[in-house]
Amino acid sequence: MNSHTIMERAEIGRRKRRKTRAILVDAAMRVFAEKGLEAATNAEVFSEAGVSRGTFYNYFETKEDLLKAVASELVDQLNDQIDSYTEEISGTPERLAWTFGSFLNRTKADPVWARVILSIAAMNFPHPVGASTGANIARDMQAGRDQGLFTLEDDEVAINIMVGTVTQAMHSTLAGRTGPDHAYHVAKSILLALGTPEARATEAAKLARQADL
Incomplete structure (x- = not known):
């Protein structure tokens, strides 16, 4: 595998990570709007985003980080x-x-x-x-x-x-x-x-x- 291919794959990975993070943030906004800040849970956010629990926690360790x-x-x-x-x-x-x-x-x-x-x-x-x-x-x-x-x-x-x-x-x-x-x-x-x-x-x-x- 040459260096150009490695760089391309790394850039694809970064774009995918940015996209997933944006999906989670958008989902959180919708959940906060519906449930309120205090009542909303991380589980509701990753369910709304359509991602797994593990994927969510790869981006946000706590609700405070998400907020x-x-x-x-x-x-x-x-x-x-x-x-x-x-x-x-x-x-x-x-x-x-x-x-x-x-x-x-x-x-x-x-x-x-x-x-x-x-x-x-x-x-x-x-x-x-x-x-x-x-x-x-x-x-x-x-x-x-x-x-x-x-x-x-x-x-x-x-x-x-x-x-x-x-x-x-x-x-x-x-x-x-x-x-x-x-x-x-x-x-x-x-x-x-x-x-x-x-x-x-x-x-x-x-x-x-x-x-x-």
Whole structure:
């Protein structure tokens, strides 16, 4: 067997592994949606995926590992959607306000999605918001500073403010403790904390009311 054949077979194996993993993650999303995070079992997931128990455990040793994979996929999808929806929004405060609103409005519409996102934030995988979201926040913070609309210099503090406020607001939304204008007030409060002038924060936060994914 020559080296080219060995490399081809190795690549086929990698593609097959990626495909099987994607099937398991998709199945987990469906099971979580139907059963809820707490009630769902690994057995239900590999049954839904149509794979054996042994195959499942080759990819995920624990339910927590599976949840991390599902949440990572959801966050990546969300980031892609946010970039698509906000590409024509030129102002960084407006872009962020829309993003905050989209999280909170999606929480109302899809509580299972929200619980997965909150679970992964609580597990700190490997960062409360994930690497891609953290990079997006750093990008937006620098853009806001360049526009003279943010005064906060520390990106980690900015992440703490944004993630802490939005995740707690998601918890409040799930608990039914929020009013009809909650997303607006959350967005405005965060923008003010980032150093956005009050008049601009007030206007930008209005986008949070109708933001949707």
